[in-house]
Amino acid sequence: MDYRGKIALITGASSGIGRVTAVAMARRGATVVAVARREGLLQELIDQCRPYAPKSVYYCGDLGEREFAEGIVDTTVQRFGRVDFLINNAAISKHKQIYHMSADEADQVMRVNFQSTVWTTLAAIPAMLNNDGGTIVNISSFASKVSPPREVMYAASKAAMNAFSEGLWNDLAGSNIHVALINPGPIDTEIWLKEDEPPAYNGKKYPPEIVTNAIFEAIEKRRFEMTIPKRNPMLITARVLRLFFPSLLRFGMRKSDPIPTDVIDRARQRAKRGKRLGDLNDE
Numbered sequence: 126m127d128y129r130g131k132i133a134l135i136t137g138a139s140s141g142i143g144r145v146t147a148v149a150m151a152r153r154g155a156t157v158v159a160v161a162r163r164e165g166l167l168q169e170l171i172d173q174c175r176p177y178a179p180k181s182v183y184y185c186g187d188l189g190e191r192e193f194a195e196g197i198v199d200t201t202v203q204r205f206g207r208v209d210f211l212i213n214n215a216a217i218s219k220h221k222q223i224y225h226m227s228a229d230e231a232d233q234v235m236r237v238n239f240q241s242t243v244w245t246t247l248a249a250i251p252a253m254l255n256n257d258g259g260t261i262v263n264i265s266s267f268a269s270k271v272s273p274p275r276e277v278m279y280a281a282s283k284a285a286m287n288a289f290s291e292g293l294w295n296d297l298a299g300s301n302i303h304v305a306l307i308n309p310g311p312i313d314t315e316i317w318l319k320e321d322e323p324p325a326y327n328g329k330k331y332p333p334e335i336v337t338n339a340i341f342e343a344i345e346k347r348r349f350e351m352t353i354p355k356r357n358p359m360l361i362t363a364r365v366l367r368l369f370f371p372s373l374l375r376f377g378m379r380k381s382d383p384i385p386t387d388v389i390d391r392a393r394q395r396a397k398r399g400k401r402l403g404d405l406n407d408e
């Protein structure tokens with residue numbers, strides 16, 4: 126595929142998968158529109174892209190805000206006249222026990238991980254229709270298939286993204302807008318360092334490049350759904366257990382990341398004091 130002259134809007138481009146994908150897009154000649162909150166990192170990224178894609182730009186802001194999410198698409202279309210690839214990649218994990226999760230935190234995970242995808246997508250469809258097509262790539266997670274311990278909201282946001290992507294794929298048939306859904310397994314990025322509570326997983330993590338390669342494969346071969354890494358025994362086993370033996374999977378998860386009885390006891394005490402979940406102030 127010839128990427129020159131194409132416009133790629135990538136959310137969550139300041140680090141990890143988004144950043145690697147942005148550089149790879151620029152190297153292929155596509156103009157990158159990079160979005161995230163950390164301006165210094167976005168500026169560095171754009172400096173790296175410009176030798177290959179001189180018109181590349183960044184927009185800095187919070188994708189949890191609908192106005193900003195819609196605005197980045199509108200501004201891109203005003204500036205470049207089109208958007209060819211919309212890569213919805215930004216996310217936060219909020220890795221914590223449900224007993225410690227506030228309603229505001231749950232809301233924030235849904236807004237950043239899922240709602241922002243809806244907002245950018247709805248804003249981008251008319252522009253893609255005007256230009257006879259485009260590709261929307263949604264970066265979900267294997268957690269959408271098997272919800273790991275302490276990832277209840279993250280997994281819910283990704284499962285919503287998967288259902289949205291599937292419906293979109295069906296609804297956009299015949300429009301020349303392709304929809305792709307990528308479910309990464311453990312990838313070696315800074316998301317693991319931003320966890321609110323320590324992650325139990327200490328197995329192999331794969332380089333972000335494998336997800337970037339899957340994004341290009343999805344665009345070029347019009348794949349719908351891909352789990353990355355492909356044919357990974359750990360992911361296949363987890364999926365089979367989830368489908369056919371969910372109680373066994375739950376047992377295994379409790380073994381690998383037990384819920385200490387004192388966590389439940391303290392939550393019970395807070396409940397007796399009439400506290401809401403996530404209100405840990407007087408502990």
Ligand SMILES: NC(=O)c1ccc[n+]([C@@H]2O[C@H](COP(=O)([O-])OP(=O)(O)OC[C@H]3O[C@@H](n4cnc5c(N)ncnc54)[C@H](OP(=O)(O)O)[C@@H]3O)[C@@H](O)[C@H]2O)c1
Pocket residue numbers: 136137138139140141142143160161162163164166186187188189213214215216217237264265266267268308309310311312313314315316317
């Ligand atoms: N790494 C893994 O093991 C793994 C596994 C499965 C799925 N994934 C998915 O892969 C995608 C990329 O994650 P990653 O691993 O590359 O992690 P990452 O390095 O932490 O990247 C997350 C990106 O999202 C941006 N972001 C977060 N909150 C934002 C907000 N409110 N507004 C705008 N941008 C925001 C971050 O930038 P700022 O902080 O600068 O805003 C950052 O660029 C995510 O959708 C993640 O769920 C990752």
